[in-house]
Amino acid sequence: MARKTAMLEVKGLRATAGDKEILRGIDLTVNPGEVHAVMGPNGSGKSTLAQVLAGHPAYEVTAGRVLYDGKDLLDMEPEERAQAGIFLAFQYPVEIPGISNAYFLRAAYNEIRKARGLEEVDSMDFLDLLEEKLRLVEWGPEIMSRAVNSGFSGGEKKRNEILQMAVLEPRLAILDETDSGLDIDALRVVASGVNALRRPNNATIVVTHYQRLLNYIVPDRVHVLVGGRIVRSGGKELALELEARGYEWLEEAAEAAL
């Protein structure tokens, strides 16, 4: 059997915010078609990992490397990563009063097409495309004329992230606590949106504090992050164990190992 080429290979990744080290040596390999869950207690560094992969300028990578499709990801600007197919669903999506959801998303869509040597689409064609994607998140077209996330409820913001993801069709989607603060209906919509977008050549990293989302988006691998390191990896049953036992036993084990 031919060995699969990894989509994402993270090796010994360390990152700081200011003078505080948050990631302290992360190793992670994600293959096409896989769903990985990154779990961990608050402050473990799981959101930082998501943001570093997307290129957030607030973090400085001090060691390690990240290969995406064999290319050095850390050498790429955030927009180049997006153009190469990486998408981060933000934990706290940003409000942009003044421009409509449709305007923003079309700008993004066209920039990505441009970077790939494809023709830009006009607003009419874009509306056609949107129609199908809106159905996926069970939304009507009205949402597109509202300003980006401006005055959206928490659930609407998260749903909007999934809509963006549906339109931009990433190869590697990173969901940063997309489930936190969602009621059960919103969670179902978000999860079914993510599932509908799964393809054999795509991959998803789900960063979450709770096991709940993983009832809907079933992971192939679960990783537990404590103190900036992955202290345990396993199959989907690990998430259930965490739900039953909490994180303390792993935190204690991690401390004992130091």
Added chain:
Amino acid sequence: MTQSFLQEFGARSNGATADAPDWLEPVRRAAMDRFAATGFPTVRDEEWRFTPVGPIAQGAWRQASGLVRGVTREQLAPFIFGHPEWTTLVFVDGVYAEALSSVGALAPEVRVGSLAEALRADGAMLEQHLARYAPIAGSPFTALSTAFLRDGGFVHVPANVDLAQPVHLVFVTTVEATGSVTHPRNLIMVDRGARASVIESYVTLAPGLVYWTNAVTEVVAGANSWLEHTRIQRESEQAFHVGLTHVEQQQDSHYRSFSMAMGAALARHNLHVRLNGENVETLMYGLYVTEGDQVADNHTAIYHDEPNCRSWEVYKGILDDRSRAVFNGKVFVKPKAQKTDAKQTNRNLLLSDTAKVNTKPQLEIFADDVKCTHGATVGRLDDVALFYARSRGIPAAEAQRLLTYAFAAEVIEEVALEPVRDELERLVRERLGAV
């Protein structure tokens, strides 16, 4: 240089006397005397502290002849916005150009046209209004405007008439006016229960040339009237622009202003609104976009003279290079003006390290049962918002332009009439190079 204005005034070199009604002469004379007594302001005057008008005061300005031939509709096309259904009045170097203007379908009693013509035809009626609202004691520039008053837009919408389509007053300066001053003078009267949208544009066919526009607009919004008043200042980047808009609002009226400044080396606009009756609503929006060494100054004053009125003000600025902005927002609340609800906001976005803003709220409140708030910010684009846009594939420079545009668009959104809003958005997108 005050002396040269006196000589020009004596000689009436700008042709301002022809056929004017008798009552106007003493009004002009009083204004000229006032200017002779005060001269130009200096930075020692509190009202002009951050606004160096030295280049205006020391300039040897001729009065524009206003006898320009050869301006074509094609040349004006970029300023007209392509709405043939609007009434568009064009003034070339300060004088009405009938051949370049077009008057849309209007109710028969509506009067829209040149002020000079109205002075000839309707002098008696104008006596009660023209130069009765904008006080010559308020500013030496207003005094000069009244002394040299010649032409401008006259809009009179009688009671209960809905104008339906906007009236666009376009003041275009040509190469002929280099080194000279024009005094556009507008009178807008929207009577009881009437409804109108009026746009003033100050534009140029002489980009890069030095001239001076000294504009004054008087507005009377009658009881229960609705008026949207848009001002677009796109003068030559070397020009000087001084303008006063003085508004009188009667009870139950709704007046909304949008003032955009993008041009001129030095631009100063005063917007003064007096609330003369109860249940008045006043919305004042502004946007200035500056670069190079431009100075954009907005002084607003709202006079809450009566109870139960609401005023809402948002001015935003985008400053690049070494440009500078001044914002001064006065709110006066008289003792009897209880239940006043006034909110003022000035927000500035700096795109360079060398741009500068002087912003100052000035609230003088003499009633005790009121709600008055103000706030001013000076800042940069939000890093997280920039990252958000970039993480969606939008390159850094594009993301900056997009977010800068969004900052501006948030206030343009407040313009009520969609075609006007669309034009403003287009102008700002062009200016910012945004997609």
